[in-house]
Amino acid sequence: MKLFKLVTLLSSLSLGILSVHSAIAGETIKVGITAGPSAKILEVAKDLAKKKFDLTLDVKTFGDYQIPNEALNGGDIDANIFQTVSFLEQAKSKKGYKLAIVGNTFIYPMGIYSKKIKNISEITEKSSIVIPNDPSNQGRALNLLQNAGLIKLKGGAGELPTPKDIVSNPKNLNIKTVDAAQAARAAMDVTAVVLNNDFVLNAGFHPSQALLKENPKTAKPYINVIVVREKDLSDEKKAKLFKQLKEVMNSNEVLKKTEELFPGAVPAW
The missing domain is CATH 3.40.190.10 (Periplasmic binding protein-like II)
Known part of the structure; x- marks a missing residue:
């Protein structure tokens, strides 16, 4: 009788373990x-x-x-x-x-990419640059353009600046904001594009081809x-x-x- 109870108990425990798994x-x-x-x-x-x-x-x-x-x-x-x-x-x-x-x-x-130039210094007067238009990535792209020395944003613009926060654009760049996927498709038509990682390969680039990238330590x-x-x-x-x-x-x-x-x-x- 004791043996039967022990077997029953062990069987119940086994079923319990199986049910948990x-x-x-x-x-x-x-x-x-x-x-x-x-x-x-x-x-x-x-x-x-x-x-x-x-x-x-x-x-x-x-x-x-x-x-x-x-x-x-x-x-x-x-x-x-x-x-x-x-x-x-x-x-x-x-x-x-x-x-x-x-x-x-x-x-x-995030990086700045181009099919027309090989260096940031080659961006000329009135060049067109396409950036993503969603608030987070737009702000990220504008900060990257500022780090590249292409524009200057007003103080305190923070992580999410908009084009309205540009206080200096010495080369009169034409900065266009579009959907991130459209930014990839625009690569052939503009001087440079700012791309998220998801669209770099689709745009025909390799991440190593970026003219400039964000510093991961500050990202x-x-x-x-x-x-x-x-x-x-x-x-x-x-x-x-x-x-x-x-x-x-x-x-x-x-x-x-x-x-x-x-x-x-x-x-x-």
Whole structure:
């Protein structure tokens, strides 16, 4: 009788352990990214997540920077990995999204690129320069142009200046603001473009071809992050899956692929 009770107890414990593992293994989470080289990085992440945690990453690709947060906030995806801290804060302020950061990935220095010149010094009077038009990346691009000595911004403009904050433009540059994806397509038609990492390869450049890049040491607001819905943080199972996703994105495998595609990318974890 005692032996029977012991076997029953051990069987119950085994079933309990199996049920716990089944709750965290063999799961799928939908992850949103932007089109471009991020897809190649996520392929590495997908393989590692499956191998290490039996976690399936169902990757959803979006064509611009505005949709992934809308999709996440609406519950169409479980996480997104495409934006900087600064971009997220702007989106939350403007749209009222209830989103939260669960991990850092990389700093990808923004760069100035050109198909017509080889050096910043070759930018001449009334040259056209295209920059992204969303508040975060627009401000980032204007600060980069200031660091290049092409413009001067008013004091106190901070991380998010606009073209109205330009107080000196000695070469009378024609600075055009367009959607980030359009900036990549405009590369052939203007003297220079300021590009985010997602669009460098699509525009026909390699990150090493930048005329000038941001200094990663001063780009803390531009750390790329893993973002989820605030309410999902209180869900124990989802929190576990997010922890696994973070571990995958902070792995040596993902780091190696990222450095291959984006020389100069800096891990921020």
